[in-house]
Amino acid sequence: MSKKSLKPGEKILFAVFGAFFVLALIGFVALEAVRSQMDEPMFTSRTSFTLSAEGRRGSELFRKNNCTACHRAMRNGTNHGIILDGAGSRRSQAWLEAFLKNPEASYAGVTIDHGLPPKEAAYVAQLPAQDLRDIATFLSELKAEQGSAMAQKPPEGSEGLARRLAHAWAPQAWKDKYPERQTPQEQAPPHE
Numbered sequence: 001m002s003k004k005s006l007k008p009g010e011k012i013l014f015a016v017f018g019a020f021f022v023l024a025l026i027g028f029v030a031l032e033a034v035r036s037q038m039d040e041p042m043f044t045s046r047t048s049f050t051l052s053a054e055g056r057r058g059s060e061l062f063r064k065n066n067c068t069a070c071h072r073a074m075r076n077g078t079n080h081g082i083i084l085d086g087a088g089s090r091r092s093q094a095w096l097e098a099f100l101k102n103p104e105a106s107y108a109g110v111t112i113d114h115g116l117p118p119k120e121a122a123y124v125a126q127l128p129a130q131d132l133r134d135i136a137t138f139l140s141e142l143k144a145e146q147g148s149a150m151a152q153k154p155p156e157g158s159e160g161l162a163r164r165l166a167h168a169w170a171p172q173a174w175k176d177k178y179p180e181r182q183t184p185q186e187q188a189p190p191h192e
């Protein structure tokens, strides 16, 4: 029986895959070694939730009605649509309820999935009003700490940087709309 040898191209391919595999393995072992020595968690969770009775019901409805096919909340679901962890720190219960019932009227931009049929999440607005209220309550109870990716405000102490960036890059229309987000110099009345 003749021994089959690999073609040069195959050798290169296997060597490259092998190198990636070995590197990934070393990285994983190193990461786990460092992590097992740490006293504090490597990544602190900056989102939290305290659910009321209605909120708990809403959370069940959220899963039953397949919202998790497009959204993530409480670490469940996908990243396909908007992540709803921390939603309650950005939106009020009333806004959320109004959006669920009448998405196109309360959304600033054009909606993709929520709205009238044949949009994929059109069924959401047709759910019983009480269910939508409880889901909105649930979402309003998902909070994000200041500084988390889900929070509106930048981390404590870095507001200065955010303001300087806004000063450098934001269009004039935005500056006129949000005067409170500007540097004190900009806010001061012009000298005459």
Ligand code: HEC
Pocket (backbone or CB within 6 Å): 062, 065, 066, 067, 068, 069, 070, 071, 081, 082, 087, 090, 091, 096, 099, 100, 107, 110, 111, 112, 113, 114, 115, 120, 121, 124, 135, 139
């Ligand atoms: C087919 C995918 C899909 C499904 C299913 C879906 N959503 Fe959405 N959702 C989206 C998309 C995309 C947006 C952004 C608005 C838009 O374009 O429709 C959104 C936006 C939202 C927002 C507004 C978030 C914000 O802060 O602007 C809420 C609240 C929401 N969805 C809740 C739900 C709930 C509750 C359900 C289940 C009853 C659900 N969604 C099912 C895709 C989906």
